[in-house]
Amino acid sequence: MSEDDFLKQLALATIADNRARQAGSNVDFGIDDFPPIPEFLRRPWTKKEKERHKAQVELDKDRTANPGKYIKMPPMRVDPRRVEQAATRRAMPTKGKKDKKAKLIHPSTEAIKDATRHLKNGEKRKALYSIARENGLDPLKWDHLNVGQVSMNLSNVLRSRYYKMQEIKVDGVKVP
Numbered sequence: 001m002s003e004d005d006f007l008k009q010l011a012l013a014t015i016a017d018n019r020a021r022q023a024g025s026n027v028d029f030g031i032d033d034f035p036p037i038p039e040f041l042r043r044p045w046t047k048k049e050k051e052r053h054k055a056q057v058e059l060d061k062d063r064t065a066n067p068g069k070y071i072k073m074p075p076m077r078v079d080p081r082r083v084e085q086a087a088t089r090r091a092m093p094t095k096g097k098k099d100k101k102a103k104l105i106h107p108s109t110e111a112i113k114d115a116t117r118h119l120k121n122g123e124k125r126k127a128l129y130s131i132a133r134e135n136g137l138d139p140l141k142w143d144h145l146n147v148g149q150v151s152m153n154l155s156n157v158l159r160s161r162y163y164k165m166q167e168i169k170v171d172g173v174k175v176p
Contacts, residue, residue, distance in 0.1 A: 006038050082165075108158040111170040112151060121147055128154055134169050135161070 045053070063070055105113075116127045128150050132139035137157060142150045158168050158175070168175040 003038070003040060006041075106155075106159050106162070108162050108168055108170075108175050109155045111168075111173070111175045112155050112158070115171050116151065125150060131170055132157075134172070 112128070112131060115131065116124050119127055125147050128147070129139040132142075132154055135158060137154070139150070139154075142153055145153070158170075162168055162175065
């Protein structure tokens with residue numbers, strides 16, 4: 001292809017693309033609609049560019065062949081302060097009937113239940129709010145919920161803090 005032919009094709013493709021855009025057409029004249037770049041406009045690659053391209057091609061091949069080699073999950077963080085507690089918790093007898101498999105209750109949830117077990121409705125809500133304030137939470141965001149939901153949310157937040165190794169207090173007593 002000569003230089004004149006290339007420039008004519010490029011001009012025609014550009015004009016068609018501009019007219020389509022002015023007319024409000026959604027047709028996209030992509031890179032395939034333009035003529036190929038002729039040899040006289042191509043610059044030869046330098047040695048450094050060739051090496052970089054070759055290394056990139058090899059890396060891409062390796063990534064497609066071994067995707068797990070480049071995408072790794074972070075290692076699980078073991079909390080040394082919790083290892084001993086976890087061992088004793090596993091050894092603890094579970095609550096409930098002997099013939100049924102009972103669930104092991106998280107220490108923060110158990111502390112909340114023990115602190116509010118004997119209370120009913122309004123008193124229970126006040127006790128839950130005081131536990132929330134004691135741990136630096138704003139309980140007013142749970143004002144629209146019923147008492148059971150407040151208890152559940154507070155338990156979830158405190159459990160999250162427990163796993164983040166933050167101190168939790170229920171009625172002035174630190175949860176182990």
